Amino acid sequence: MLDRIESTRKNFDEDLSKVTDLVSLEELRIKYLSRKGLITQIVDSLKDVAKEDKPKAGKAVNELKNHTNSCFDELKQKFESESKGKEEFVDLTLPGVEKTLGSKHIITQTLDEIKNIFKGLGFSVYEGPELESDYNNFTALNFADDHPARDMQDTFFVTDNFLLRTHTSPVQIRLMSSKQPPLRAIMPGKVYRNEAVSAKSYCLFHQVEGLYVDTDVTFAELKGTLVAFVKQFFGQDVKYRFRPSFFPFTEPSAEMDIWWEPKGKEGRWMEILGCGMVDPNVLKNVGIDPEKYVGYAFGMGIERTAMRKYGIDDIRILFDNDKRFLTQF
Amino acid sequence: MKISLNWLKDYIDLSGISSDEIVEKITYAGLEVEEVVDQKKIFENIVVGFVKERKKHPNADKLSLCVITDGTRDYNVVCGASNVDAGQKIAFAKIGAVIPNGGFMIEKTKIRGEISEGMICSEKELGISDNHDGILVLDSFLTEGTNLSAALGLDDVTMEINITPNRADALSHIGVARDLSAIFNRPLIYPILDLKESGKKSDELAEVEIKDFEKCPRYIGKVVSNVEVKDSPEWLKKRLKSIGLRPINNVVDVTNYVLYEVGQPLHAFDLDNLAGKKIIVRRADEGEKFVTLDSKERKMKSSDLMICDFDRTVAIAGVMGGKNSEVTTSTKNILIESAYFNHSSVRKTAKHLSLSTDASYRFERGTDYNITLWAAKRAAQLIQETTYGEIAVGEIDAYPIQITPSKVEVRFARITRVLGYEIPKEIVQSILTNLGFVLLEKSEDKLIVQVPSFRSDVEREIDLIEEVARIYGYNNIPEINKISITLEEKVDQYEFTDKLRNAFTSLGFYEIVTNSMLSESVAAKFGNPIAVINPQNSEMSHIRTSLLPGLLTTVSHNLKVSEKDLMLFEIGKVFNKKIEKISSFNDFEETESLIAAITGNSVRTKWYASDKQFDVYELKGIVVALINKIIPGAVVKFEECTDANSNYSNCLKIIINNEDLGIIGKVIPEVVEAFDVNQPVYVLELNLDKLKWIKSLQKAFNELLKFPKVYRDCAFVLDSDIESARVAEVIKESSTKLLHNVILFDIFQSESLGKDKKSLAFQLEYFDLSRTLTEEEVEKDFRAAIKAVEIKFGAQLRGS
Known part of the structure; x- marks a missing residue:
């Protein structure tokens, strides 16, 4: 055993003297120091040594290991520090390793932006079902049964009493029926309109509904809140106006327009949202006393807002999900 | 609705107020002006021209070469109309003019080799009428060079106003003038009624009987005799044309005029065609057939209100008159109907007939029960003025129950x-x-x-x-610039899906939003779909039962535009009915669902990497990473899915905290092919309504490891159908708690290993949180694990 150790040491020293660079040093390591190398083999064969010879042999093996390891480390350090002087050529013009971060759909991105602004103004965020009852979608919102106001929103019916919601306003009804004021929330979601698909309209789109009910809510506050929103969303110098409109569930009702001047085109007023003071009939329908509480509500289409912001003129492209489109945002 | 500014001026003094100001103020009062047409502006650069000369075009039979003068110079113009001739005064559009109907600009051109410096216009091109038979020939006394709007007396401004459904009162010129009167604080002036009545009394000439007071609270009949039905006078035609109406004859035109003047729909009957000279207002017989003025046969319901004479039906109340009592050129005596019908009754009838008329549009919004009398008189007066008829004395006013104003x-x-x-x-x-x-x-x-x-x-x-x-x-109501925020609990029900979206996009996925409406066959393939009873078309007749069709449609679209490597996800609702007939929210399920798909290559050959296709393992990894991030502490397991009806092969159920919450797999060929997709698509589906409620552990800091980890590698040769997870399981079971991780780092299959053999190489990770491990204890554990694998699977340790 001791002879074997001794000869291995001799061979190692001899091989070591022939090592000239990192490559030949690695060959040396594999031969002696790797898991199946000569020294490991010696260590493994220790178990066959007679018991009385073990201490001696063990000690010799350890010395051998220490010797080879330190020689190896020394040379390695030497070669490495040498090679630092003459650096390898690195082609830094090679393109980087390609990485992809995906993105949310432009509708979601726009909604996120809207949500963040309103969350900052103390609004909660609620959702509601898309398949709604006629009661929540129309009747509770003060749409009289046989009033032409019902024609304002072309509806997909599932039965006489169930439909694909035409607006997010039924979430108002759900919220007010389940919670007492103060209520300050926005309610985003998908809505459906039975309209032929064209560049201007799609059979579904997304809305954000807003609602605030408390004892001291006013039209002036509604205006202030929405002005704060459009300034933050479209820029501080946005030009805006309010004009009277009609929604069965608000009174007074208004629409808000912003002045829109696409590059190279004539400017014009564009409607961006509908709003108003919650109609007392709606409050009554959900069991809130309209003498004690006043509310405001507003709603806007997300697609239209996004299209305006990014200069998209055909709504259908939003639902094609063409990768060349998706990767732009 | 179209409103003429000149017409408005009959009812309110608007002097000193510009049309721009009117448009703005009226919009601010809730009558939104959507479009303004200023005739003076639309005829810019269109003048009266004189045709000095006309000769044939040398290269085209149907064209002629004209020399036109505008009084200052001559122009060469190529004209295609056959009626053009020398000596005519015509409407000449000079270079730079924009043709009102069509919107194109006149430029200097060459037509078949001949220069043309303008255009001679037809009535249709000028937007005056639909007449396109030839050019418009003007009166010869007009002076060349006069602007066409001045020459034709077209100096009006018309506004297209969007009247909201609550504002029935504004559906007329007087209605709009009333708002202007309030805005500008100037008086509203009604035209003065000055009727020359003579002869018999109306109620001697005709009779009215209302059988349904609820649907018809008031019915006024007024008789005008010995009328001469013919073309209306120019002023009346011009008024009607200015708001886009086609003149018919003086009687019909007057009823239309009064409708647009004051908002009261009127109808004129040929009195001699009314059997018994009697009007009976009653409900229709169920299934009764009636031919309306437009020559269409209508099928009535017993709830519809009809206007009848002694023998038969003559009109659908509030909607449309009948062919049988229409006023024609041979009509001598007429009965003017001016009635107040119940709005909801008219709406129901118009709806089931799918027939919307100027009359029904107004009645269903609610008309004025008092203006009926004024309107009847006003119509009689105008009919007299235009037809030279005699107005019978008084009127029949069937108004059994007076309506009390609120x-x-x-x-x-x-x-x-x-x-x-x-x-x-x-x-x-x-x-x-x-x-x-x-x-x-x-x-x-x-x-x-x-x-x-x-x-x-x-x-x-x-x-x-x-x-x-x-x-x-x-x-003018100032907005406040300070709000108070109430401090009730704030909720964000979108928080969970937001987290998912953020996680997916950071993994490189793009979010998609697809149509929720599918064809019946597609929707039925993936669930029990709910039908829409009034769909746009059969391609969108059912609500989606799964997000898979929308996703595959998207993949298909992208493949067509050569976008082959896709990582997509969608979050949305899917709908399935539980019973055939839906009558409550319990009869169907609306579930929030997530779908993600990868298809094509994860890597395209680059200088640093070679082609790699997406596979199901990619998704498996994503699920684990995702759940670890979104629901810390949740335990994710996969189980083979054996559902024979699955749309997926190589399919695994995702089990989170022992609940079945989703699936991953490769979409089977017959499904992808149905969407024209010819490459493998790997899909992950998650039920978010359930996932949302899985409780995550409160995140808590774990002490960082202070002692070294020890690694041991081993590779086994074993039968190729032994699952790697089972081997790893055995390694874990046979080890002590020092073993923390088993990592499969290589799979190798080769003839050299033997038939149906493979090699699995594992790295075992050992450590203890409280101390450094000794070589011996690791070695002992490692040996035990190897032994267990050898025994359990008949495996052979490689390199031994």
């Missing part, structure tokens, strides 16, 4: 409370009275007004507040 109270304090701004009391009062509300009572804190008969939409205090606010001007 009273509404408005508190000044409430106006301030709702608006957040105090409008002076006298302004409140003047706005309301200018709008036609009659002041009944006035005190320090409130007003009580009588609602005029034309404002059926005003019933409550809030309605009056709106009236005051809109006329005062929303933009």
Whole structure:
């Protein structure tokens, strides 16, 4: 055993003297120091040594290991520090390793932006079902049964009493029926309109509904809140106006327009949202006393807002999900 | 609705107010002007021209070469109309003119080799009428060079106003003028009625009987005899044309005129065609057939209200008259109908007939029960003026139950409370009275007004507040610049899906939003779909039962545009019915679902990497990473899915905290092929409604490891059908708690290993949180693990 150790040491020293660079040093390591190398083999064969010879042999093996390891480390350090002087050529013009971060759909991105602004103004965020009852979608919102106001929103019916919601306003009804004021929330979601698909309209789109009910809510506050929103969303110098409109569930009702001047085109007023003071009939329908509480509500289409912001003129492209489109945002 | 500014001026003095200001102010009062057409502007560069010369075009038979003068110089013009001739005065569009109908600009061109410096216009091109038979030949006394609008007396401004459904009162020129009267505080002037009645009394010539008072509270009949039905006078034709109506004859034109003047729909019957000279207002017989003026046969319901004579039906009340009693050129005596019909009754009839007319449009919004009398008289007067007929004395006024006008109270304090701004009391009062509300009572804190008969939409205090606010001007109510935030609990029900979206995009996925409407066959393939009873088309007749069809449609679209490597996800609702007939929310399921798909290559060959296709393992990894991030502490397991009806092969169920919450797999060929997709698509589906409620562990800091980890590698040769997870399981079971991780780092299959053999190489990770491990204890553990694998699977340790 001791002879074997001794000869291995001799061979190692001899091989070591022939090592000239990192490559030949690695060959040396594999031969002696790797898991199946000569020294490991010696260590493994220790178990066959007679018991009385073990201490001696063990000690010799350890010395051998220490010797080879330190020689190896020394040379390695030497070669490495040498090679630092003459650096390898690195082609830094090679393109980087390609990485992809995906993105949310432009509708979601726009909604996120809207949500963040309103969350900052103390609004909660609620959702509601898309398949709604006629009661929540129309009747509770003060749409009289046989009033032409019902024609304002072309509806997909599932039965006489169930439909694909035409607006997010039924979430108002759900919220007010389940919670007492103060209520300050926005309610985003998908809505459906039975309209032929064209560049201007799609059979579904997304809305954000807003609602605030408390004892001291006013039209002036509604205006202030929405002005704060459009300034933050479209820029501080946005030009805006309010004009009277009609929604069965608000009174007074208004629409808000912003002045829109696409590059190279004539400017014009564009409607961006509908709003108003919650109609007392709606409050009554959900069991809130309209003498004690006043509310405001507003709603806007997300697609239209996004299209305006990014200069998209055909709504259908939003639902094609063409990768060349998706990767732009 | 089209409104003519010249016409408006009959009812209100608008002098000193520009049309721009009118457009703006009226929009700010709630009558939104969507389009303005100023005739003076549309005929810019279009003048009266004189044709000095006309000869044939040398290269085209149907064209002629004309020399036109505008009084200052001559122009060479190529003209295609056959009626052009020398000596005519014509409408000449000079270079730079924009043709009103068509919107194109006139430029200097060459037509078949000949220069053309303008265009001679037809009536249609000028937007005056539909006449395109030839060019418009003007009166010869007109002076060359005069602008066409001046020459034709077309100096009107028309506005297209969007009247909201609550504002039936504004569906006429007087209605719009009334708002202007309140806005500009100038009086509204009704035309003066000055009827020359003679001969018999109306009720001697005809009779009216109402059988359904509810549906017809009031019916006025007025007789005009010995009329001469012919073309209307120019002023009347011009008025009607200015708002886009086609003149028919003097009687019909007058009824239309009064409709657009004051909003009362009228109908003129040929009195001699009314059997028994009697009008009976009654309900239809169920299934009754009736031919309307447009020559279409209509099938009636017993709830429809009809106008009948002694023998037969002559009109559908409030909707359309009948062919059988129409006024024609041979008509001598007429009965003018001016009625007040119940709005909901007319709406129901118009709806089931799918027939919307100018009359039904107004009746269903609610007309003025008092204007009926004025309108009948006004029509009679105008018919007399245009037809030289004789107006019978008085009228038949069937009005059995007088309608009482309603009273509404408005508190000044409430106006301030709702608006957040105090409008002076006298302004409140003047706005309301200018709008036609009659002041009944006035005190320090409130007003009580009588609602005029034309404002059926005003019933409550809030309605009056709106009236005051809109006329005062929303933009004159200052917005506050400070809000208070109430401190109730804030909720964000989108938080969970937001987290998912963020996680997916950071993994490189793009979010998609697809159509929720599918064809029946597609929707039925993936669930039990709910049908829409009034779909746009059969491609969108059912609501989606799964997000898979939308996703595959998207993949298909992208493959067509050569986008082959895709990582997509969608979050959305899917709908399935539980029973055939839906009558409550319990009869169907609306589930929030997530779908993600990868298809094509994860890597395209680059200098640093070679092609790699997406596979199901990629998704497996994503699920683990995702759940670890979104629901910390949740335990994710996969189980083979054996559902024979699955749309997926190589399919695994995702088990989270022992609940079955989703699936990953490769979409089977017959499904992808149905969407024209010819490459493998790997899909992940998650039920978010369930996932949302899985509780995550409160995140807590774990002490960082202070002692070294020890690694041991081993590779086994074993039968190729032994699953790697089972081997790893055995390694874990046979080890002590020092083993923390088993990592499969290589799979190798080769003939050299033996038939149906493979090699699995594992790295085992050992450590202890509280101490450094000794070589010996690791070695012992490692050996035990190897032994267990060898015994359990008949495996052979490689390299031994």
